Amino acid sequence: MLLVVVLAGFWIAAAAAQPAPTSAGPADPKLVEDLVAASRILADQGLLDGWGHVSVRHNRDPNRYLMSRGLSADLVTEKDILEFDLDSRPVDTRGLPMSALFTERYIHGEIYKMRPDVMAVVHTHAPSLIPFGVTKVPLKPMYHRSAFISFGIPVFEIRDRAGMTDMLIRNPTLGHDLAEGLGNHPAALMRGHGAVVTGPSLPRVVGRTIFLALNATMQAQAMSMGAPVTYMDPEEARKIEEREGHGLARTWEGWKRKVMGKR
Amino acid sequence: MLLVVVLAGFWIAAAAAQPAPTSAGPADPKLVEDLVAASRILADQGLLDGWGHVSVRHNRDPNRYLMSRGLSADLVTEKDILEFDLDSRPVDTRGLPMSALFTERYIHGEIYKMRPDVMAVVHTHAPSLIPFGVTKVPLKPMYHRSAFISFGIPVFEIRDRAGMTDMLIRNPTLGHDLAEGLGNHPAALMRGHGAVVTGPSLPRVVGRTIFLALNATMQAQAMSMGAPVTYMDPEEARKIEEREGHGLARTWEGWKRKVMGKR
């Protein structure tokens, strides 16, 4: 563990010495608007607080991603969106100190590195997910909008990687560990902390976050009722996921309209 | 199952080739207003999301029904209401592509076909109902406003009809299957998906949806308390249902006023 800390410290020192990464150029304004909307939708639904965040891969360069500066999710606006390279170094902090960035941005960068299929990432502290993370009771899909759970939701135990920590993903090494724990799954729980959710687009990752949390609430209720539960068949889940996103544009529009008027 | 898919595909091709059904003429504006209100009331109570919907039989022709285009339930306005025949073909899409309609509209058309007594239909994903659908623990009436549950709430298992699917009622055959599963009951749960609720009017179907979901919440709580539960006697339920709707106009007015000011 000491070694990990020392190496991480070394990396940070080295990173600080490097020049800032170059920009991929201005992102699609529609993508930035959707990123702002994603942040506010998840805040509105009680799934992002002052420490959770959502990011999206840059539309011009797969080696860059967009994420807000450190800010409560419900307060994010277009002007708070910054560009990062996949080592999670900001292209331009616009005068902000490094402490004004989210400490755990490495979650995003390291997942984008390892998972070229992932276009958007959410880090949430959704309360309904925490009991599953600390008990290791497996999340199973019991609702058609939650079919992606069928692909497996592992639990990331930070102790297995780094021993006793403050539980935050505060450096690239821990981000890499988490990305490895996630593997090819759509999401992973983080024991005693929250979850990370991935998707091929912002609407998809927002929908997955909402229905991962909702499935947890409903599964706990069903499990308490003392009768066998019929979970989704993997074949059902596969067929749903093939078409998932169909109809989502409509719901996304509704979610977005609700929160974007509040500014 | 293959046969079902092929037949459904055939039907869709045939339907596309047919001329659009004729209109029954303009619907009563009060009915359209109430349909908009029903959609918004159920959204306001967390019972309709971006995929749920409510319909009403046309006041001029029992072979036509009214339902919004595909839209989040809280955003529906009068101009979004379309007319369908009982095969769920739109009379006039007003230039919208077929993909802009609700995929699962067949739920409505097929129930109207089989149940002349039904004047309004809701398809909901109410979270409190899902645990009952997946466990097959029977819903039983324990609250006087939920007396209609006494008439039986079957669980529709789509696997029994069509094997492994994406669980959506995406064609007339599946709509017909669901309507058969519903039979003469006021509502049916759909395993891992939601429920369909019927009624003799919009206020009644809205009230039933609200109190079906509320009964589920309260029944789960009562069942967990480790003491025998006194459910409603069938005779009590019968007497309540005889008068049900009495007093509902008042509550409907309250529900409606709350949501119609938001536009």
Added chain:
Amino acid sequence: MLLVVVLAGFWIAAAAAQPAPTSAGPADPKLVEDLVAASRILADQGLLDGWGHVSVRHNRDPNRYLMSRGLSADLVTEKDILEFDLDSRPVDTRGLPMSALFTERYIHGEIYKMRPDVMAVVHTHAPSLIPFGVTKVPLKPMYHRSAFISFGIPVFEIRDRAGMTDMLIRNPTLGHDLAEGLGNHPAALMRGHGAVVTGPSLPRVVGRTIFLALNATMQAQAMSMGAPVTYMDPEEARKIEEREGHGLARTWEGWKRKVMGKR
């Protein structure tokens, strides 16, 4: 039971033939304002819906009480308040048909008759109370604001009085039965229906309704935790109730300000 129905029918016919009761004169405008506030506060807290109601004894005559016409609790205004005698006959319906009054107003009149100490009455369908009513698991005080539960909360089983009914307190006989079931207790649950709560003032009856429902929620949680529960000692409850109301004026002001601005 037949006899009861016949007698009730006779009474109604007789009542209709009688002249309207005389008015006690205009009520204190502050009392009427507080009655409107009580209705809206309980609606705002999810404790009154379109069928629940609150009343207060007239300040000029203990044989009269004030209650709104049949209206969703959140919509009540001063001009909706009517005066009734203790047989629950309206002094002046202001042109409204009898069907525009609350069917269950007899709950109020019959309790005022039997309990001179009671100055205000609430009839609620609070969801957290229903599971206790149908299981007969006794409500016990576990929160200092709910100390009055120590005086006993009986469950009224309408079947024991009138056999199979539509469960509503729709005539003076049933109102009298309920008042007898309540006895000298501060509140009674009504199996499968709701509860009636009484108090020496509007703020007290509103507070009791809020904390009866909250105690139910918390007691169900505590009972599920598998450890012995320390309920309030009767002596603690007595001492709290002696001073109850102290500090309530402050909270009442907060509750009232929140809902009265909404008009």
Added chain:
Amino acid sequence: MLLVVVLAGFWIAAAAAQPAPTSAGPADPKLVEDLVAASRILADQGLLDGWGHVSVRHNRDPNRYLMSRGLSADLVTEKDILEFDLDSRPVDTRGLPMSALFTERYIHGEIYKMRPDVMAVVHTHAPSLIPFGVTKVPLKPMYHRSAFISFGIPVFEIRDRAGMTDMLIRNPTLGHDLAEGLGNHPAALMRGHGAVVTGPSLPRVVGRTIFLALNATMQAQAMSMGAPVTYMDPEEARKIEEREGHGLARTWEGWKRKVMGKR
């Protein structure tokens, strides 16, 4: 017990005869604004009602603290903030009678006396905490934001100190007893009543109150799931607490902005 009552009575009489304590001078306006915000944030989150309160030590004098007059937490403004000495005597009531102050202000004064490290105190009736207080099921940290629970959350049983009371901390003796029960812990539950939470600043005490209540909700859920729970390791908790507050300024800004616009 009689002796306690007599002594308390004597103290009150003696206190009344004393001159009012001197003021430490005007408090930092930013601190007063944050105190108002703390009150409104906790009200907004359902953690302070008409009887709960929050205080902060005066920035000019550790022997003075600031707290609002008796008022629903959501209504507090800067002009409602009063200054008290550590015997909880007001410096200047601005013409208000003593009954317009919070009865339980002794909670604050006695804790400030015994705990020089404490800069802010909350007294809450958070519903999720009550079941833990009455069952004595120990609260354990299972969420990284709730790591401070690792330092121990004792349950204060007022009966052990003063026998049968009205359960309020209505004099300095009971305040002293509670402060002793709290000891060096960050918070203590009060059986059948609520909790007291302390912190080194207003943002910290607000965050602790929020995450103490949230941990209770999640722990009850996890305990019901029938699988072993992995709680936080004391070493993890220590490391988190070392850095706790880091990132809190950002969330505090979000919480504050949400409630301060409502005035």
